[in-house]
Amino acid sequence: MIIREWRGRAARSQTAEYPTHFRTNVVPELRNIPGFLGATLSKREDSERVEFVVLTRWKSMEAVRAFAGADPDRAVVEPGAVAALSDYDHTVRHYEVIESVE
Secondary structure, eight states: EOOOOOOEEEEEGGHHHHHIIIIIIIIHHHTTTTTTTEEEEEEEEESSEEEEEEEEEEEEHHHHOOOOOOOTTTTOOOOOHHOOOOOOBOOOOOOOOOOOOO
């Protein structure tokens, strides 16, 4: 399994916009991609902004490429996400899962 990590940031006054976009746009699209196994959206707040971390789980790097294209390290950021965030990472990180405990 592959974990794909991406981060975006928003002003504290806009903490609801990205989670709404994630639920209504991103998740339904991801569910249609073969090899997509799931996703987690987390947040961390400080005094000025909130940082969102998206971890998606994929069966393989081939499945990641089906989503991300020829350059899997490039972030896929939809216009709705751009509008909801003050800034975001343009690249992602991939991790091979070697052990998982539930």
